[in-house]
Amino acid sequence: MIRPGVKPVFHSLKPKDVIGVAAPSSRFDEQQFQKGVLCLESMGFEVHIPKGITGQHRYLAGTDRQRADVLNMLFADSEIKGIIAARGGFGAMRLLPFLDWDTIAANPKLFIGFSDPTALISSLVCKAGICALHGPNVVSLGQAGKQTLDSFAKTVTGCFTCVDLPSDQVIAGGIATGPLVGGNLATLVHMIGTAYQPDFADRILFLEDVGEPAYKIDRMLTQMKMAGVLDGVKGVVTGSFKDCDNDVYIPQILQEAFLGENIPVCMGLEAGHGTVNISLPLGVRVTLDADRACLEWDVIP
Incomplete structure (x- = not known):
């Protein structure tokens, strides 16, 4: 699926670019959806809302084929410069076998969610x-809020260099460089053993979650470790763990999960389901400097 010899590029957006909306997961509240569309338009983007994204199939925004067809169409359309998910919930992983990966690889564009x-x-x-x-x-x-919106507006246009981390939430010191990957912990764990199992080797791993008690976070990280998914990870930075019972245990859980790996591990990045959700370019090379408590992206030309 990966195009040999092709270096991943962050396809930044500019004002008046068209952003297409996909609904790969759950159904969404149309009033909140319209507020989000107005927000994108206020930033200077044109928003394309395909027909069929308000479909209903149980808790999903349409059948798997319907939701996948929208994504395939958006990637194939040369007028669409970026794609943003309507909301989360559940259902995105069900689409993976229905996506036209050859077309997607031939028409790379920024996906947001x-x-x-x-x-x-x-x-x-x-x-x-x-x-x-x-x-x-x-x-x-x-x-x-303003911090989330400002981060989004700057990052989608390719303006990003450094994010400071809380120095009191450094679990293990050190410096590591590699592409930033990851996202929602529970979703990543459910991809283990599939054809789409993530590859974190030689990469900096970002994790966040919501509503998961500490023992489940422990269990998920343990499963990832035992499945070999964490082999070769060069560094770890975590975002918010919102509404997670016994979250005071999470630093110790992370310390144990990566004990002996001699890699930097940091917490406290304001990204995920918390009040602030800063935007993080993934697939882009970063330096995680736990000694200076910062995460810095390579400058994009």
Whole structure:
């Protein structure tokens, strides 16, 4: 699926570019959705809303084939410069076998989303060699605060260099460089053993989650470790673990999960399901400097 010899490129957007909306996961609230669309338009983008994204199939925004067809169409359309997920929930991983990966690889463009769309982001980055943006979905944009919106507006246009991390949340020191990958922990774990199992070797791993008690985070990281998915990881940085019971245990869980690996491990990145959700270019080379408590992207020409 990865095009040999092709270096992943972050396809930044510019004002008046057309962003297409896909609904790869759950059904969404149309009022919140419209607020998000207005937000994108206020940033100077044109928004294309395909027919059929308001479909209903149980808790999903249409059948798997319907949702996949929209994504295939958006990637194939040369007028569409970026694609953003309507919301998270569940369902994105069900689409993976129905996607036209040859067309997607031949028409790389920026995909934006977080939470359940991690399944798409991980596959685009790890399997198709296409950079993506871990950032707000349309629905979450409609209720986002200034810090989240400012980060989104700057990052989609390719303006990103460094993010400071809380120095008191450094689990293990050191410096590591590699492409940033990852996303929602629970979604990544459910991809283990599939044809779309993520590859984190020689990469910096980003993780976040919501509503998972500490023991489940422990269990998921243990499964990843025992499955060999964490082999070769060069560094780890975590975002928010919102509404996670016994979250005071998470630093110790992370310390144990990566004990003896001699890699930098940091917490406290304001990305994920928390009040602030800064945008993170994934697939792009970064330096995680735990000694200076910062995450810095290579400058994009």
